Amino acid sequence: xxxxxxxxxxxxxxxxxxxxxxxxxxxxxxxxxxxxxxxxxxxxxxxxxxxxxxxxxxxxxxxxxxxxxxxxxxxxxxxxxxxxxxxxxxxxxxxxxxxxxxxxxxxxxxxxxxxxxxxxxxxxxxxxxxxxxxxxxxxxxxxxxxxxxxxxxxxxxxxxxxxxxxxxxxxxxxxxxxxxxxxxxxxxxxxxxxxxxxxxxxxxxxxxxxxxxxxxxxxxxxxxxxxxxxxxxxxxxxxxxxxxxxxxxxxxxxxxxxxxxxxxxxxxxxxxxxxxxxxxxxxxxxxxxxxxxxxxxxxxxxxxxxxxxxxxxxxxxxxxxxxxxxxxxxxxxxxxxxxxxxxxxxxxxxxxxxxxxxxxxxxxxxxxxxxxxxxxxxxxxxxxxxxxxxxxxxx
Numbered sequence: 001x002x003x004x005x006x007x008x009x010x011x012x013x014x015x016x017x018x019x020x021x022x023x024x025x026x027x028x029x030x031x032x033x034x035x036x037x038x039x040x041x042x043x044x045x046x047x048x049x050x051x052x053x054x055x056x057x058x059x060x061x062x063x064x065x066x067x068x069x070x071x072x073x074x075x076x077x078x079x080x081x082x083x084x085x086x087x088x089x090x091x092x093x094x095x096x097x098x099x100x101x102x103x104x105x106x107x108x109x110x111x112x113x114x115x116x117x118x119x120x121x122x123x124x125x126x127x128x129x130x131x132x133x134x135x136x137x138x139x140x141x142x143x144x145x146x147x148x149x150x151x152x153x154x155x156x157x158x159x160x161x162x163x164x165x166x167x168x169x170x171x172x173x174x175x176x177x178x179x180x181x182x183x184x185x186x187x188x189x190x191x192x193x194x195x196x197x198x199x200x201x202x203x204x205x206x207x208x209x210x211x212x213x214x215x216x217x218x219x220x221x222x223x224x225x226x227x228x229x230x231x232x233x234x235x236x237x238x239x240x241x242x243x244x245x246x247x248x249x250x251x252x253x254x255x256x257x258x259x260x261x262x263x264x265x266x267x268x269x270x271x272x273x274x275x276x277x278x279x280x281x282x283x284x285x286x287x288x289x290x291x292x293x294x295x296x297x298x299x300x301x302x303x304x305x306x307x308x309x310x311x312x313x314x315x316x317x318x319x320x321x322x323x324x325x326x327x328x329x330x331x332x333x334x335x336x337x338x339x340x341x342x343x344x345x346x347x348x349x350x351x352x353x354x355x356x357x358x359x360x361x362x363x364x365x366x367x368x369x370x371x372x373x374x375x376x377x378x379x380x381x382x383x384x385x386x387x388x389x390x391x392x393x394x395x
Contacts, residue, residue: 030179030384032157035071035103037387040114042094044170044392048117048145050093054102055122055129056110059154064128071103076124083123083130090119104388106153114170114392115146134212134220135167135227142212145220149174149390157383160390162186163366164356164378168196169221171393178382185364186378192359193395197222199355206234207351224368225352226299238295238324241348245330246271246292255334258315260374267316279316288313290320298324299350301369322373325350338374 042050054067058075065075066089076086093114094100113120113132121140123130132141147170151160160174162185171193175184189195197219201208209232210223229235254269256279267279267287279288290304297303298321305324307317319336323329327349328337340363344354353367357376364378371377 031155032106032153032384033386034106036106036153036158036385038102038104038112039099039387039389040094040102040112041099041389041391042096043394044096044116045394046096046116050095050392051090051113051115051119052093052100052102053090053113053115053120053122054104054110055089055113055131056108056151059107059109067102067105067108069102071105073105073108076129079124079126079128081126083125086122086124086129088119089122090115104151104153106155109152109154111148111150112390113146113148114172114390115144116170118144120144120146135223135230137230143214143220145169145214145218147172147221153385157381158385158388159379159381160388161366161377161379164353165224165366165369165371166227167221167223168352168356171395173391173393174378174380175389175391176380176382176385177387177389178385180382183380183382185362185380187361187391188393189359189361190394195359196355199358200352203351206232206237209233210352222352224299225350226296229296235295238298238348241327241330242292242294242298242324245324246275246277248330249277252333254329256316256319256336257334258319258336260338267312288316290317293324299368307370318370318373321368322370325353325368325371336373340374340376 040052057064058073063075065073067073069091091102120132122132132146133139134142148163149160149172150163151158158176160176162172162174171188173184173187175182197211200222201211210225210228212220212223214220225233249269249271255266256269257263257266259265267281269277269279271277275292277290278286281287293304297305301307301321305317305321307314320329323335323337326343327346328342329335332342344350350368353365353371356365356367357363360378364376365371366377366379372379
């Protein structure tokens, strides 16, 4: 059994989400409520019992824990090596055609899981909570139909997204009502779930290996390609495209303007004799270097494309990773491009993200980690929210 990664939601969400939006943590004059009503509506059309979990990090203490239906946060205690089962903290979810309201406390960053038919198994190690990882052989949740949304709720407001960065399974939309009105994201087109499963299963090459179907015929999930490599997805899938792209910039300038709100801040990239894409600023000073990545680096937006939390290398890495997923790098020499009609138009591309975007009502999704480059992510925000809703849509 592969060792499962501990997910530290404070780092992943409380920091990266506000930065991706260009929003600071400065509190609004009108402070968000201490408890925010979160309504979960079940329009799935399914008869199975639904179980909900609100898990995350208390932003004041940094402790990992869970939230009950009334909005009380409780830190996890204990934890063993090897990990042992965590207490059952499931909240009974709504039946089909009904809704359930949970109170979300301000000052937390985490996930709301929704599971159909059976409860999820969480484990506690000496380092904290071990989340479900159904892409790993032997994971106790592998045959369970479930998914999650990710959120951060603090003094600056609420960020909520229907993430597909790891997998696509349960279709659900997210919405927030507040000082900006009501904003919704993540809503699939009618029949969208089947369309996504069918398109990826039928795509030539290794893509069908990402679809996981239970023995009873239930199609449980499509894995993101970065997580499908252990189950047969080709780890060299993008390598030819990457070689061609890095070679292109031996004789062509690549211009990257990583901040949409600062279009005149530009960097120039050229591949040197050692095959390293070197970036210089407007003065000619070298500011960043990117050796040719491998397929896993692109699909994970890490490794040779790791994006540190700085003002230059990180934004450049984010732009490169997004343009490689969207198969525009090497063809469009000013990046990132914000014209969505240019995305995913080539045979070698991220067909996982392509098909999820294609089946969203507004065309927005979180198909990979930096899908927010250009604002193509399925995320809602309000600085002073009054209510929030997650709708489990029909499938």
